[in-house]
Structures are given as C-alpha cells and as structure tokens.
Amino acid sequence: xxxxxxxxxxxMKSSKVIHSTTFTTKYVSYLVPALTNIGSLRASYDVDEETxxxxxxxxxxxxxxxxxxxxxxxxxxxxxxxxxxxxxxxxDGHGEPVTKxxxxxxxxxxxxxxxxxxxxxxxxxxxxxxxxxxxxxxxVSCLELQVNILRSMLQNN
Amino acid sequence: MASDGNDDLGFKHHSLMNTNNPLCxxxxxxxxSSMYNTKSSNSSDPFFGSGWDPMVSLxxxxxxxxxxxxxxxxxxxxxHYPLLMENQGICGTxxxxxxxxxxxxxxxxxxxxxxxxxxxxxxxxxxxxPRCTQGYAMNHEGGIERASTNSTQSRDDPQISExxxxxxxxxxxxxxxxxxxxxxxxxxxxxxxxxxxxDVPKEHDxxxxxxxxxxxxxxxxxxxxxxxxxxxxxxxxxxxxxxxxRARRGQATNSHSLAERVRREKISERMKLLQxxxxxxxxxxxxxxxxxxxxxxxxxxxxxxxFLSMKLATVNPELNIDLERILSKDILHSRGxxxxxxxxxxxxxxxxxxxxxxxxxxxxGIPNTNPQFPPLPPQTVLDNELQNLFQMGFxxxxxxxxxxxxGRLKPGL
Numbered sequence: 390x391x392x393x394x395x396x397x398x399x400x401m402k403s404s405k406v407i408h409s410t411t412f413t414t415k416y417v418s419y420l421v422p423a424l425t426n427i428g429s430l431r432a433s434y435d436v437d438e439e440t441x442x443x444x445x446x447x448x449x450x451x452x453x454x455x456x457x458x459x460x461x462x463x464x465x466x467x468x469x470x471x472x473x474x475x476x477x478x479x480x481d482g483h484g485e486p487v488t489k490x491x492x493x494x495x496x497x498x499x500x501x502x503x504x505x506x507x508x509x510x511x512x513x514x515x516x517x518x519x520x521x522x523x524x525x526x527x528x529v530s531c532l533e534l535q536v537n538i539l540r541s542m543l544q545n546n
Numbered sequence: 547m548a549s550d551g552n553d554d555l556g557f558k559h560h561s562l563m564n565t566n567n568p569l570c571x572x573x574x575x576x577x578x579s580s581m582y583n584t585k586s587s588n589s590s591d592p593f594f595g596s597g598w599d600p601m602v603s604l605x606x607x608x609x610x611x612x613x614x615x616x617x618x619x620x621x622x623x624x625x626h627y628p629l630l631m632e633n634q635g636i637c638g639t640x641x642x643x644x645x646x647x648x649x650x651x652x653x654x655x656x657x658x659x660x661x662x663x664x665x666x667x668x669x670x671x672x673x674x675x676p677r678c679t680q681g682y683a684m685n686h687e688g689g690i691e692r693a694s695t696n697s698t699q700s701r702d703d704p705q706i707s708e709x710x711x712x713x714x715x716x717x718x719x720x721x722x723x724x725x726x727x728x729x730x731x732x733x734x735x736x737x738x739x740x741x742x743x744x745d746v747p748k749e750h751d752x753x754x755x756x757x758x759x760x761x762x763x764x765x766x767x768x769x770x771x772x773x774x775x776x777x778x779x780x781x782x783x784x785x786x787x788x789x790x791x792r793a794r795r796g797q798a799t800n801s802h803s804l805a806e807r808v809r810r811e812k813i814s815e816r817m818k819l820l821q822x823x824x825x826x827x828x829x830x831x832x833x834x835x836x837x838x839x840x841x842x843x844x845x846x847x848x849x850x851x852x853f854l855s856m857k858l859a860t861v862n863p864e865l866n867i868d869l870e871r872i873l874s875k876d877i878l879h880s881r882g883x884x885x886x887x888x889x890x891x892x893x894x895x896x897x898x899x900x901x902x903x904x905x906x907x908x909x910x911g912i913p914n915t916n917p918q919f920p921p922l923p924p925q926t927v928l929d930n931e932l933q934n935l936f937q938m939g940f941x942x943x944x945x946x947x948x949x950x951x952x953g954r955l956k957p958g959l
Contacts, residue, residue: 424858444859448851500837507844519809522816525840529823532847539854543861 407456407527412534415455417542423447448539456531461524464510 424447431440446469453466501518505511508528514521817836821827824843830836 441856441859445852445855448855448858496834497837500834500841503841504837504844507841507848519812519816522813522820525844526816526819526823529820529840529844529847532844532851536847536850536854539851539858543854543857 407530407534409534412455412531413538416451416535416538419454420447420451420538420542423451448535452531452535456527459524459527460514460520461509461511461528462531464513468509 424444427440427443427447430443431437449465450469453462453469456462501521504525505514505521508514508521508525510524511521514524814833817833820840821830821836824839827836827839830839
C-alpha cells in the first residue's frame with residue numbers, strides 16, 4: 390500500500406525543474422553521436438543543404454529530447470518528425486523566420502501572440518497565458534543551454 | 547495531548563487532532579523517519595500531509611481521495627530535495643537566478659538538511675506557510691518552490707503550521723486569514739466535518755464561519771474574506787485551492803473579478819521569473835516592454851542556434867567532441883567564458899548566472915548526485931543513458947566540486 394501511495398509523488402501539474410547538468414549531458418549525448426553519424430554519411434567535405442538540414446534537425450531534436458516534460462518540447466518533437474517526414478525544410482524549427490514586434494496597439498495581446506509564434510507549440514496555448522509564460526521560461530533556459538553547448542562544441546574543434 | 551498543545555501546533559481545524567494525540571506528539575518533535583513509520587493509519591495521513599507539506603494539499607487537494615496519498619508527497623519531498631540542492635550546486639555562484647532575489651529559496655536548503663536528518667519539528671515550521679511575498683510557485687505548482695517560500699516565510703513557530711495547512715498556496719493576503727483561524731480554534735474543531743481528507747475545503751468552511759464572526763472584529767478590517775460572501779459556495783471550494791484571494795475593501799467580490807485577479811497575479815509572477823531569466827531586464831517595469839524584451843531575446847537565441855548549427859554542419863567531419871571538456875567548461879553558469887561568436891549579441895555572455903530549476907515542478911528523478919568519478923579517456927560514442935555518461939567519467943569537475951556531497955551545499959548558501 391505504501392508503494393502505491395509513493396507512486397503518486399508528483400503533482401498533477403507536471404512542470405519540471407531543469408537541471409542544467411542533466412540537460413547538458415542529455416543534449417550532448419544525443420547530439421554527438423547523431424552528428425558523427427551524419428559525418429559518416431556525408432563523407433565529402435562539401436557541406437550541402439541536406440547536411441545542414443540534417444544537422445539542424447538533430448540540433449532541434451536534441452533540444453526536444455533533453456527537456457522532456459514541457460509542452461514546447463513535445464510540440465517541437467512532433468513538428469520535427471512531421472517536417473522531416475515531409476522532407477520539408479525545418480527552418481528554425483518554429484516556422485516563423487522573424488516576427489516583427491507589434492506596435493503599441495493592443496500592446497500586450499499582440500506581444501503574447503508574437504511569443505506564441507516563437508515558441509514551438511505556442512499556437513496550442515491560445516487560451517492559457519500563464520502556461521505560455523511558464524513554458525517560455527523553460528524554453529528560454531533550454532535555448533540558452535543549447536547555445537552554450539553548441540558554442541563550446543565548436544570551440545573544441 | 548491537551549488542546550493547548552493542539553493550538554501550538556496549529557492543527558486546530560482538524561478534528562483529527564482530537565483523536566490523534568499520539569500523532570501530535572510525533573509531529574511535535576520526532577524525526578521524519580519516524581513519521582514515515584507511523585503512517586500506517588489512515589487517520590494520520592491527512593494530518594501529516596497537511597501539516598507537512600503545503601505543496602501536497604495545494605496540488606493534490608482535488609485529486610486526493612484519501613489521506614494516504616499524502617504520504618507520497620512526503621516521499622516526494624524527501625526524494626527531491628536532495629536533487630534540488632544539488633541543482634543549486636550546479637548553478638554555481640549565484641545559484642538560481644530566479645532565486646537570487648528570493649531568499650526564501652536559499653533558506654530552504656538548510657532546512658532540507660533538517661528534513662533529511664529527520665528533525666521534524668524544524669520542518670513543520672518552515673513548511674507551514676506561505677507568507678507569500680513571493681507569491682510565485684505558491685500556486686498549484688511543484689513542490690520545491692512552494693516549500694521554499696514556505697520555509698522562509700514561516701519560520702516562526704509551530705502555530706504557523708496551521709497556516710500551512712490552511713492555505714496551501716496562498717498569497718500574502720492569506721496569512722491574515724490564518725491568524726484568524728488561530729484565534730478560533732474551538733470553532734474550527736466543532737465545525738470541521740470529520741473524515742474530510744482534503745484540508746482546504748475544510749478550511750474554507752471553518753474560515754467562513756470564523757471570518758463572518760470576525761468580520762467586524764477583525765483588526766485588519768480592511769479585508770473582507772471572500773469566503774464569507776460565498777458561504778453558499780462550498781462546492782466551489784476545491785477550485786480555490788491554488789490561490790486564496792481576498793477582495794480588498796471597495797473591490798468587487800464576485801467570483802469573476804477575483805478569478806481575474808488571481809489570473810493576473812499568476813501572470814505577473816511568471817513575468818517576474820522571466821524577467822530574471824532574460825538578461826538585462828531587471829530594471830524594466832511594465833509588461834509590454836518586458837514582453838518585447840523576451841521576444842527579442844528568444845529571437846536572438848533562435849538565430850544563434852541557427853547560426854551555430856550551420857557552422858556545426860560545416861565542421862562536422864572534424865567533429866571531435868570532448869564531453870568532459872564541455873561539461874567542465876562551466877557553460878552552466880558562465881556564458882561569458884566562451885569566446886564570443888562574432889556578430890552575436892554579447893548579451894548572452896552576461897554574467898547572469900545560469901538559471902536552472904526556475905520552473906516549479908518536480909525535479910527530474912535523475913540521481914545526479916555527487917560521487918566523483920575517476921576521469922576516463924573521453925569517448926565520443928555515447929549512450930543516451932545518463933548512467934553511461936557517468937561511467938565515462940563524466941566528472942563535471944568544477945560543477946561537481948561545488949556540488950559535492952549535499953551536506954556541503956549548506957554553508958555556501
């Protein structure tokens with residue numbers, strides 16, 4: 390009976406605390422073999438669009454996999470799989486190259502819409518501003534980590 | 547135990563109190579482990595859950611059928627606090643940026659020590675109640691942050707544990723309600739429907755009566771308790787589990803505007819967190835400007851990722867990743883340490899310490915604790931399993947050093 394009780398150890402709202410170290414190790418552990426794989430597949434030194442697409446895919450996928458438990462990571466994973474299957478260009482992974490900043494009209498609402506476009510899965514968060522903001526927080530943290538990781542990976546070379 | 551003892555503990559509103567005298571004793575001074583051991587009786591569970599762990603009642607009051615589920619939360623707390631502390635170590639210097647200005651979080655850690663070592667009475671105090679000046683994370687979110695604010699704010703005395711029980715995730719206004727609760731122990735006891743496992747609705751009932759009686763006598767007379775007006779809405783009580791909001795004098799007290807206020811407060815809490823996350827936003831006041839900054843920041847991060855991944859594609863064949871080096875590079879908390887990629891916003895290289903653990907909720911149950919592994923030759927083929935990484939000699943040197951055994955975190959905080 391106690392074991393059953395102990396299973397319910399997590400609050401109903403599954404939000405997560407991000408461990409930087411955990412995220413980093415997961416990220417690198419996914420990405421490095423994936424890149425090595427790509428490197429072996431594309432034996433030539435010519436970097437073509439396909440390679441870039443593949444790398445971008447792996448970079449995004451590493452992000453999605455390293456930060457499980459968030460709506461944006463699920464949405465990102467979903468989008469990646471869809472896009473990849475369709476052989477579409479994933480782009481920045483979010484479908485919107487650059488979103489112009491809204492002017493003062495409808496100040497906050499426009500900006501929230503803007504943010505929704507930026508975050509993967511943001512369009513599904515139309516109803517819930519709070520959720521959007523908390524997802525944003527985790528997303529920003531993970532993006533920062535990701536940038537640092539990628540940068541240090543490049544420096545090591 | 548005499549009723550006086552009950553009052554001291556503040557668990558007045560539990561009818562269980564009368565029947566759980568031995569339990570009271572335990573709560574009063576026994577180690578956590580003994581608490582676990584005594585959990586066998588169902589009647590004790592709500593007591594523990596409510597007294598212990600506001601986060602439990604907070605989040606779970608809707609889902610808690612019985613007190614037994616409370617037990618799990620204690621287990622949860624116990625298992626996750628060490629991770630939480632470790633997380634702080636990882637972040638190095640200033641730990642969580644979110645909590646830089648939040649002493650409550652920092653103060654949590656020493657309390658966790660007490661928790662872990664089984665000093666229950668010590669925990670009861672801090673766990674009890676949200677004087678939520680911070681507000682954030684008091685609302686239905688994961689345990690750690692709530693516990694943290696609890697600990698700072700309610701160090702005072704066991705009496706306050708009543709507050710913890712009463713208002714699992716209240717905002718600052720709630721503490722007044724709790725004081726009222728303390729004054730009317732008898733009434734609460736009488737009115738408390740027995741067997742109700744969820745203490746929040748109970749508190750609603752008791753509060754209603756109390757506050758109605760105290761409305762005029764209330765020394766903090768400016769506030770009118772919402773529940774007093776909604777006395778007929780007992781059924782709605784579960785909806786108010788997360789935030790207990792009071793209508794201020796002169797404000798509308800219908801449920802719509804209060805709900806709206808609750809929502810606005812939640813949003814502003816999150817905005818505060820985001821403010822600490824996005825570098826250079828400390829001085830910004832104003833939602834719209836803040837949102838602009840966030841938008842800019844997210845866009846710039848995404849552009850950086852795009853650029854870096856393209857660059858990565860070009861150097862891909864020469865990939866020579868050294869996991870150890872990456873991890874030991876303190877990317878976790880010193881973005882300034884990296885040589886700037888040309889053309890990129892140096893904002894990302896601020897000394898703003900990296901904030902993980904900002905967002906409330908469960909900690910991923912990765913046993914990412916201390917042991918120092920002997921360095922092994924770096925390998926590039928990695929398993930996704932974290933443990934394999936550890937075997938590889940993942941020794942995030944400085945990060946781990948600062949992490950150390952959990953006990954060492956305490957002085958640093």
